[in-house]
Amino acid sequence: MPLLDTPVRLGIQIQPQHATYADIRDAVLRFEDMGVDILFNWDHFFPLYGDPDGAHFEAWTMLAAWAEQTERVEFGTLVNCNSYRNPDLQADMARTIDHISAKGGEGRFVFGTGSGWFERDYDEYGYEFGTAGSRLNDLGDGLARVTARWDALNPAPTRRIPILIGGQGEKKTLRLVARYADIWHSFVSPDEMARKLGVIETWAETEGRDVSGLIVSNELKDRDEALADAMFDAGARLFTLGINGPDYDADIVRQWLRWRDAKNGTAA
Template sequence: MPLLDTPVRLGVQLEPQQVSYEQLRDAVLRLEDMGVDLLFNWDHFFPLHGDPDGAHFESWTMLAAWAEQTERVEFGALVNCNSYRNPDLQADMARTIDHISAKGGVGRFVFGTGSGWFQRDYDEYGYEFGTAGSRLNDLAAGLDRVTARWAKLNPAPTRRIPVLIGGKGEQKTLRIVARHADIWHSFVSPDEVAHKLGVIERWAETEGTDVSGLTVSNDLKGRGTADADALHAAGTRLFTLGFSGPDYDYDAVRNWLRWRDDKNGGRA
């Protein structure tokens, strides 16, 4: 671990804030046409930066629209907040979006999830904020319920829906990664990756799980190609670029697509 022969993929996180939905819809089409591999939004109810009361759209309903709108790209939230919805409901929503996106084939939905952190969401929507530890405990229990529900639903998901979990905490988060994740996403530096992967492997031994196929994912915010090269050398294979509107920087996406293709030997 990690699988060094797997291709590099580029994700773009469309921030669902400070723009109209028409602008988001157009950006989704353009980014898919450009050849990005994954599209993400985030699961919040208010903007994370800029005008705190500016325009903002809900994650899951948007993802269902993307499932119908797109043809090729994989997509999901980076990340869903486990606290905001019953876990069995989350599983059913994910399964339904998976089917919407399949269009006669295999679904393209990625179940990215986390424990939540943005207190304003909790306070204004009436959720109990708790503590970082209690929210992580709820995430661990919630993921057990999500995977159990996927096994019961009729019809079943079109594929084993990939689970993406973000974070780097060694006592709880990385144990959840070892138990459930297909993709581990973080913001760690290149020289931290090997240590964190070692922690995941030790938790996998405790959990009795196989993490040999885990995809290592990281963020491109504030990073240039030298940092990305170092992350790649450490085993990172999914790179995600934050994308802010309304003045979307498509040139930045083109540059990272060229970098991706170069890492893949000139193949998209």
């Protein structure tokens, strides 16, 4: 651990704020055509920056549209908020989107999830905010129900839906990573990576789970290639980049696609 022979992949988070849905739809098509590996949105109800009351769209209904619109790219939420929806419902929604995206093969949906943190979402939509600890406990209970529901659904998902868990807390979050995740996403620095991976491995021993296939994911926004190189050397193989509307800058995406291809030895 980590999987150093895994190809580098680039995920673009199309932030669903300060844009029309036409802008978002066009960005999805453009970035899939450019060769991006994964497309993400986020699961909030209000903008996270800029005008706090600016234009914003809901995540899961958007993902169903992406499932139909796209042909190749994987997609999901970076990340779903476990608090907003019954876990069994989340599982069923994920299974349905998985099937919509399959188009004769396996589905392409990635179940990215987390415990939630943006208090305005909770207050204005009537959810109990609780504490960071209570939300993480709820996430653990929710993941157990999601995975159990996937085993019970008819029809079943087209594949074992990959689970991405975001966060870096060592007592609870990384234990959930060790128990459930196929992808661990964080914003940790390259210098922190080894220690965090060691914590995951220790929790995996407690959980009795093999995490040798875990994909390490990290964020590129406001970082340069030198830092991305350092994250690569530390074991990251999925790199995400959040970009804001309404323009959804394609030039920065091209830059990181070139970097990805150079790392994979496929540059033109």
